[in-house]
Amino acid sequence: MSIERLPRRTTAHSAFWMMVRRVTVLAACVDVALFCFFLAVGSPILAWINVISVSLYLVAYRLLQQRRNRAALILIWTEVLGHAVLGTLLTGWGAGFNYYLLMFIPAIMVSGNWRTVVPPLLVLFAAYVGLHEVSRFYGALEPLGATALTVLYVFNISVFFAMASSTARFYYAMVRKTEGKLRDLATRDTLTGLFNRRHLMELAHVERRRADHEDVPLSLVIADIDDFKQINDRLGHDAGDLVLRQVGEALRESCRSHDTVARWGGEEFLFLLPQTSAEAARDFAERVRRAVEALGIGPDAQSFHCTVSLGVATLDADESLEEAIGRADHALYRSKAEGRNRVTAATLEADVALGQDSAQVIDLHPEATGLDGGPEDRPRPGGVPLAG
Template sequence: MDSSLPVEKGGRRTSAHSAFWIMTRRVSVLAACVDMAFLVFFLAVGSPLLAWLNLVSISMYGAAYLLLTRRRNLPAIILIWTEVTAHAAIGTMLVGWDSGFHYYLLMFIPATVVSGGWRNVIAPLLFLFLAYLGLHVAAHFVGALAPLNDTALLLLNVFNVSIFFAMASYTARFYYELVRKTERKLRELATKDALTGLSNRRHLLDLAQQEIARARRSDEEVSLVLADIDDFKLINDGHGHDAGDQVLVHASQLFRGICRAQDTVARWGGEEFLFLLPATGQDAVREFAERVRMTIADARFEHAGQSIRFSLSLGVATLAESESLDDAIGRADGALYRSKTEGRDRVTTALHPAHEKPTSWQGDMEASPV
């Protein structure tokens, strides 16, 4: 019985908007089931007027559900509001305030408050307040027009209170899950690359700082692999940018299959990727990088009926004891540069920073041509 009129900025359909209408359809079905129970109850206690009133309510919820499935949302919401307010008013006036029918008016409040800006919700909230207050005053002075016996009234009150708690809990849980889902999406947008689904540059840097701190406490090594797709511009120029995007996606999927659970790979920028490998020394990272290179070299990617093959150039570096992350990435980048200048499709390992000559870092690299 809970619903409201959500407002969208710019008229755009959002996930929250869609979820709201899904909830409204579900609540319409639940409300119809509640009215069926009312129908049986009032027939059992000898109150046919209220029984047939619930039959009308069932029909209104059925009509509202059909309207919602056809996306005629405004008429459906008007129908639901009409049913709830009329049902609460008639039930209260016939049976009395102690029946608990007035609780159903309160169920509109949370959905109304979250449905839009204050300008859009003030009028519905004011209507609910005046309707609730007016119904209370009228019930107080007029009394029950068709009273039930004490036992039936107590059962009705318990039933209405139970339904109110159940529906209010469902609504609160719905909005809680919606907030959690939105938080997860925001977190994903903040940490993932939109095209490939890999970690983005900022997220990998955050993870790397945490991993380096942990590794130094436990006296473990951490290594980096910087990889770049060779001649990527030729792929874009020869096959189109959509093909280039799909090559990045395909490569990312292969990278995921190679990485261990504790490894992280990020799209570093353009066609570059950076691997963060905890508990991995220089020999192991070299073997890992070679495995990545061979996996890409052996892969075939089909796009628009054409087979596209591509290769990787890679540079690897193992962090020194007191080396900063930026310096280690710089060494890996230097190693990658040498892989490019010496023919591409190869792995180059950066030497320990203590072995580097200050005049020429290129002379201090070990290349592993393939």
């Protein structure tokens, strides 16, 4: 589903019918109150009009439950239009029944594009002006006392304000919800639900500036699922996706409140650890390693297990984020070369020649790599993180 279709198909369309259901219930309650009011002031004709209105709203609500939306909408519009016209003609323009016609405006505006909304808006405008002129010419056909008319006006204008405010608030909440969905689409990995690479880098630059300003450490941890290609080859890509989701969830649960983890690419994940020293970052990585090692993959949590290798780096004051990620990346590859399922911490002294050192370690330990052509077992260029 494209982003262009998302708001209209899943949010605006659903919001419209949710609003219709709410308005139907509220309108029925209003008519019950009006029924009691007109009985109290001795106007049975107006009271029974509200009984008919409540019955129509009950039928409309039932139609909405049955997804017969068009029939329900026609019934609601007929009731509101008829009730507003009859109420205005019988009690006069000063009773405030005319305001209910204005409630059609938001309903019309969200029901289509300008080509479809302009004609009904013009009809509504003409009906409103025409009702005013007819009411002024004939006066009230079923006049009320001054006190009753004032109470009725205050009631109707209060209902109009309440419904208009509720409708506006409802759509504002739906807009915020849509913004949240779009933000998730832009910042999260769809498979694991973790943040994606781009968003993590945005957060990392913010944390880097904060670390420099407050003179606190900032550490990075890269984790890579061991033998992931073999999992895909032996168990299939569905199993591989399951591994990514469950490992991703385990990594998220390992984070503290101020930590961030993202899917960095393929089977790699990157942790951003603010206010974390090198020693604390190593301890954190070890906890992550043990958590994944103990994780049962599968619905019964007993199917199979996997492990991760990790590389840790703490930013130096004079290096860029990219350079620190590169050091963590090469520390990860040393963990791979030395047997997997382990944590390796990068140091500035040991990583002066990042690419050369990493390649030498793998060359010196060919039996540990188990090279089978998979991307996790190939030396990557010096200082360049795997793009995934």
